[in-house]
Amino acid sequence: MKNIHSNINKAKKYLENNNVIAIPTETVYGLAANAYSSNAVKKIFNLKKRPKSNPLIVHYSNLSGLRKDCLLNNTFFKLYKKFCPGPITFVLKLKKNSKISKYVTNNSQTLAIRFPKQKILKNLLNLLNYPLAAPSANISTRLSAVRASDVKEEFGKKINYILDGGKSKVGIESTIISLTKSPKILRLGGLEVSKIEKVLKKKIKIDINPSKKVAPGQSKLHYSPGIPIRMKVTKPKKNEAYILLKKRRIYSPHYYYLTQNNNLKEAAKNLYSCLRKIKNKKYKSIAIEKISNIGLGKSINDRLSRASKY
Ligand code: AMP
Ligand code: MG
Numbered sequence: 001m002k003n004i005h006s007n008i009n010k011a012k013k014y015l016e017n018n019n020v021i022a023i024p025t026e027t028v029y030g031l032a033a034n035a036y037s038s039n040a041v042k043k044i045f046n047l048k049k050r051p052k053s054n055p056l057i058v059h060y061s062n063l064s065g066l067r068k069d070c071l072l073n074n075t076f077f078k079l080y081k082k083f084c085p086g087p088i089t090f091v092l093k094l095k096k097n098s099k100i101s102k103y104v105t106n107n108s109q110t111l112a113i114r115f116p117k118q119k120i121l122k123n124l125l126n127l128l129n130y131p132l133a134a135p136s137a138n139i140s141t142r143l144s145a146v147r148a149s150d151v152k153e154e155f156g157k158k159i160n161y162i163l164d165g166g167k168s169k170v171g172i173e174s175t176i177i178s179l180t181k182s183p184k185i186l187r188l189g190g191l192e193v194s195k196i197e198k199v200l201k202k203k204i205k206i207d208i209n210p211s212k213k214v215a216p217g218q219s220k221l222h223y224s225p226g227i228p229i230r231m232k233v234t235k236p237k238k239n240e241a242y243i244l245l246k247k248r249r250i251y252s253p254h255y256y257y258l259t260q261n262n263n264l265k266e267a268a269k270n271l272y273s274c275l276r277k278i279k280n281k282k283y284k285s286i287a288i289e290k291i292s293n294i295g296l297g298k299s300i301n302d303r304l305s306r307a308s309k310y
Contacts, residue, residue, distance in 0.1 A: 008124050011163045015128065020044055022137045022151040023124070024165025025059075025116045027087050027174050027190050028144040028272070029151050030134030031159070032059070038101040041133050045103070047158060050140045056104045056133040057089050057112045057174070061125035069098040069131070070111055075179050075200065082199050085117035087170045087190030091178035104133045110180050120165040136173060143225050143279070143307075146171050146272050153276075171269035172299055177204070188299040190268065208302065222306040223272075225279040225286070229308035231301070233287035241278040243288040254283075264296040271300055275307070 014021045015033065018040040023032045031047060033040035035058045045052055060066045063080070070092040079088065094100065094111045105111055113131075116122065125132065136144045137151045145151045148164040175189035177196065185193055185206045197204055236242035242255050246262045256274050258267040278286055288304060291297050 004120060004123075007163055008120065008127065011124055011161060012127050014161045015040075015132070018043075019160045020047055022145075022148070022155075022159055022162040023121050023132070023134060024118050024148070024163060024168065025121055025134070026118045026169045027116075027172065028146055028168050029137040029148070029162075030059070030132075031137045032132040032134040034128075034130045035104050035133035036099040036101060036130045038103050041101045041103045044133065044135065047155065048135060048138070048140050050135065052103070053106050054135075054140075055106045055108065055112060056135050057114050058100065058104060059114055059116050059121070059125065059132045059134055061115070061122055061128075061131075065131055066113060069095055069100050070113060071095060073179060075183055078199055079177070079196065080115075083191060083195075085115040085122070087117075087174040088196070089114045089174040089176045089187075089189075091176065091180055091186065093180055099130075101133070110178075112176065114174055118165055118168075120163060124163065141221055141224055143223060143276055144173065144272050146269075150273070150276060167269075167273070169269065171271060171273075172296075172303060175299070188302045190296075190299065192295045193298075194295065221309045223303045224307045224309070225275045227279060227283060228285045229304060230285065230287045231304055231308060232290040234289065236287040237285070239284070241281070241283040241286045243274060243278075243286060245289060245291055264291075264294075264300070267291070268296045268300055271303065 011021050018037055020031055020033045020043045023030045031044050033044050089112050091110050091112050094109050138144050138154050145154055146168040148162045151162050170190035173189045175191040176187040178184045178186050183204050185204055245258050245267055247257045247260050258270045291300055293301055
């Protein structure tokens with residue numbers, strides 16, 4: 001416990017000096033900086049090799065912080081009450097007098113925001129008088145990080161400090177919903193769309209592959225381990241890593257399991273670490289069995305299909 005407090009204080013010091021640090025969240029690890037400081041935010045883009053046109057998600061600990069920066073509406077409050085903190089990101093209208101750096105939004109008048117649930121991160125946010133801009137802690141288009149060691153693997157010594165919060169519990173990125181006009185899903189993620197529809201009592205438009213991109217998580221190549229992935233495979237090739245949803249009795253050194261029992265939540269949690277493990281074993285290609293396209297299965301299939309555009 002004492003260690004956690006001193007780590008959180010260390011993280012705070014780095015942030016106060018306009019540094020970028022890695023933070024744990026329940027979705028995936030993030031690369032965080034003071035969202036009000038252009039100097040700090042610019043460093044995130046350089047580290048990630050991220051195009052400046054790709055805006056960042058800003059993380060808040062409470063509503064009063066958010067009210068300073070965004071215009072809030074009834075739909076937001078309905079979803080906030082039910083799902084926050086948690087794996088849902090809202091795109092909202094930015095207030096004219098907001099202090100958010102223009103580098104966060106790429107000069108646009110909308111802002112993507114989230115209330116993370118991860119305890120250590122919440123404790124850190126509570127100590128700060130600014131929100132944290134934080135995209136996923138990976139080099140652009142590559143696999144996201146779900147453990148402190150993954151972040152180290154991605155960035156080595158280029159990153160000043162990694163706040164270790166254990167393995168991310170959700171394991172895939174947040175679901176993004178735009179509320180600037182009528183609600184629209186921009187990215188599938190850790191919260192099932194059906195749960196959002198239940199609260200809003202209506203079907204929501206899903207716009208995850210638009211001709212004009214608004215969220216680069218929508219881009220065709222993303223989340224990639226850097227080797228080809230084949231989906232819906234019933235018979236893997238010789239020496240190919242084969243990912244299966246559920247543990248089988250037959251043994252093969254090339255079989256990798258996402259779950260013990262077919263649970264899609266567990267599969268999402270283990271997805272990136274499984275892909276990373278296979279990548280590090282220097283396989284030349286990955287085959288994955290069919291994953292049913294329901295609930296979180298849809299988010300998993302979305303990530304795999306973008307990762308397979310290698
Ligand atoms: P990541 O950087 O991996 O955390 O992903 C953040 C996602 O949020 C990216 O796909 C961004 O494009 C998206 N995003 C951030 N700000 C906005 C915004 N104002 N409007 C739409 N999407 C956004
Ligand atoms: Mg990302």
